[in-house]
Amino acid sequence: MMMRLLKVDMLKMKRKGMWFLTILGPVGVIALQMVNYGVRKEYLLEQSNDYWGYYLKNISAFTPLAIVLGIVILTSFMASIENETNAWKQLVALPISKMSVYLSKFTALSIMLFLSSCLLMIFTLGFGLFLDFNQEIPFLEVSQYSFFPFFAALPVLALQLWIATVSKNQGIPITVGVVGVIFAYSAFTLPDWMIWKWPSLMNEWDDPTINVWLGLGVGSLLYIIGMFDFKRRDVK
Template sequence: MLPILQADLLKVKLKWFWLLVFLGPFGVIALQVVNYSVRYDWIMQQHPDEWGSLIQFVNMFVCPALLLGMTILASQIASIEHSQTSWKQLLALPVKRRDVFVSKFLVTAMMIGISSILLFIGTIALGVGLGFGWDFPILAILENSFYPFFAGLPVLALQLWMSIVAKNQAGPLAIGIFGAVFSTYAYEAPDWLIWKWPLMFPGKDPLLFVGLGLLVGLLIITVGVLDFKRRDIA
């Protein structure tokens, strides 16, 4: 597994993946910079809880940005092999197909995890910059930054699976973009829809969706590995 991980990390190092990792959280925070610049007085009057309102505003854009990032990164990491027509050469090496699939998932998940870290840092930096002080609710910011990532792991696993088995990336990208757009209107959708899980619902325990995300994400990875083992990837 380690040599495959190193090879995948080298491949993404030579691409523009890391720019996307940075752009996701930067875009979410930049939107709030604009929001507070335009409506600062009104927000302060309507939302006396400074840090709580900031976390809430940031959260509005976390889910679609996260799902869109998962879609693009999964497609791009699979496209490296598709574009170079190197699946057959890669799978002809003395490596397990399981390790190839899991390695690409781990690399993609790592990049999304780094985006979550940047979102955490950016939220604190924005709040301090707005004059909210250093007495910030670190646990609430951590939850807002990382819970959507863990709850969204099934979407990441599904997007990677589709991207690997489909040589034409139009289908996986269309499904992923639709899911990201759908998530912004998913508050009233059934709880079993995985595109809804990264949302942080008022009045609902987010740990439930985090647990479901980890469990179902592992299940989809397992099914994806089984399918990848028997499939002839061109």
């Protein structure tokens, strides 16, 4: 059943430009570095002896912003598909459980974000090789900087999906989303407990895996709360 629902959600995403956004995110992040390194490569190489490390730091300055922004836009698109003509009443009157409807939406969004992360890794490696640092490629760090923000951002995804699916007024998820993007942008100054800081992989212990575990844990919790709230509510 889950597979079928997921296929249906993929069908509904047709012509919505969601896949385009999925690709645009990582392309945008790397494009910024193309400009950065294109304009002042010499200067940037002088900043550190660890060329790859410095390059990854530059990239990771924008990844959290791109991922939070992407989450806000994709969840609101996802909810708008059903909200536009109140198709919820048609969907929920079909012989499926409301929980699987919610799970399918969450899964579809996760797949897109995961794909974005994969692309980010490929583009990071690609442009890194093009820059020709002549140093050993730090595959572990590259994959960490590509995938850790995704896991650390799961709470934001769960929260946005929850708000977007249960709000009649789509201004609410957008407002929360915009505030979240601002938070993600100013992650440096945020306290560690705020979920919008986590995709930046910063914390006072300097251990990004903490953000990943927190992301998975709190993400699951928010997902479960959102799903049960969605199940509990009447479809108007």
